Amino acid sequence: MPRFPEAPKSVLIQAAAGKGGKKYTNRSADDERQPARNVRVGREDLEGPYPGAFDAEEFGSDGFGSDAFEHDGTVQDGADRHPSGVVPHDHDHDHDQTDPTQPGPGQRWSTWRSVAKGARGPEPLPEWVVTRDAALDTELGILKTGKEADAFLVERAVPEGAGLPSDAPDLALDQAATRCLLVAKRYRSLEHGQFHRGSEYTEGRTVRRTRDQRAMEDRKSAWGRAVSATQWADAEFVALRDAWSAGAPVPYPVQIDGTEVLMEFIGTEETDDLGRTQAVAAPRLTRVRPSDDLLESYWDQLTHGMSVLARLGFAHGDLSPYNILAHGERLVIIDLPQVVDLAANPFSSDVLLRDCRTVSDWFIARGLDVDPDALFADLLAQAF
Known part of the structure; x- marks a missing residue:
């Protein structure tokens, strides 16, 4: 065997x-x-x-x-x-x-x-x-x-x-x-x-x-x-x-x-010029420096993704700029093995709030006026 x-x-x-x-x-x-x-x-x-x-x-x-x-x-x-x-x-x-x-x-x-x-x-x-x-x-x-x-x-x-x-x-x-x-x-x-x-x-x-x-x-x-x-x-x-x-x-x-x-x-x-091909993975969000307009677009895409997960009854559980890829003007959320059940997990509210604050801090540091607590409340409303 x-x-x-x-x-x-x-x-x-x-x-x-x-x-x-x-x-x-x-x-x-x-x-x-x-x-x-x-x-x-x-x-x-x-x-x-x-x-x-x-x-x-x-x-x-x-x-x-x-x-x-x-x-x-x-x-x-x-x-x-x-x-x-x-x-x-x-x-x-x-x-x-x-x-x-x-x-x-x-x-x-x-x-x-x-x-x-x-x-x-x-x-x-x-x-x-x-x-x-x-x-x-x-x-x-x-x-x-x-x-x-x-x-x-x-x-x-x-x-x-x-x-x-x-x-x-x-x-x-x-x-x-x-x-x-x-x-x-x-x-x-x-x-x-x-x-x-x-x-x-x-x-x-x-x-x-x-x-x-x-x-x-x-x-x-x-x-x-x-x-x-x-x-x-x-x-x-x-x-x-x-x-x-x-x-x-x-x-x-x-x-x-x-x-x-x-x-x-x-x-x-x-x-390259010699005909050699290489695959280049999209960078993590933490490594990019988007313009003001692109920064707002990224925030809209991210909150949309978090809303979709919330309506499915999930919190990402480990969401941060390291688990988000910036593929040109498109954001992609990755690494979801630790998704948390918002209804069944007694720690779900703490986990979701941590996700909201972690990603919000990155956007706030780059000059975008966002409110992590308001995002948290909105996601909870959509989940329940």
Whole structure:
């Protein structure tokens, strides 16, 4: 019976580096799991399979891991890093494959068809989402490392030379997307995470099976730790699905597979004079300096998003300029695993007020006259 959750063949590990602070080295994931080597949990008992792991050897020492952010969005001490959110990809690995239609290093078949229908994104499906069975998922590098999960850049594309199904309508396939960039957010188990998920967020939250609920409350058991990691991924996917369907400015959730959530990549692709392409993630709100007009637009977009969440019965729970992306003139709210149920959670009012004050302080510091208490009152009115 396989151990859960599985991990890539190499993982990013933070190690002491003497007076210089910290450095990052690649160690075997088996080494990191050594204390729990004898612990085994049945994957078939969990709600959804864990995705097949990429062959991570190609990405173990190429420098992608140096772009390391903590959960709060700050750069870790002593971490050398690429320009924030920039991941180069020239697809040279494709040329090493004998058959371009078969998975190579750092690749797997698209998992779109392997997950249950309820584990896919909501309708209507955006036109850019690739759904073809012939698509390959290629891991391009690390976008962000955090205390509870890591975010990887993944390209899902139908390789040239992949044949079309003989019984498929040609027109529909011609119009279907053949390539898209995704963010794969992969949650760690509790023993490998650094973020202690408190009852402030989970109070009042329920799961579909009472057996899993009891397991989550017992953090000393291997089963409880495994189920907890899956449930935090599930909580983010459900929150993104409901928020996107209701019109909130959040990334489109493509699918969930065990502890991996695939979602829309918010950013652009740029090509330099030498023809090299790089994916540039949208910056966090804390890093931008908008004009007065754009600042007001950002505030309107943000309060609209918070209102949508409130009408759904949610508070973000960790809303700050670090969890908001500024993609040109568009704001996008991210990181929703800790959403709080406004009706069932006894701490919900405190959490919502904290969200209101945190984001309001950023806008006030930049000269916009906003009232966090008035925002809090308005959101509560919309929620109830």
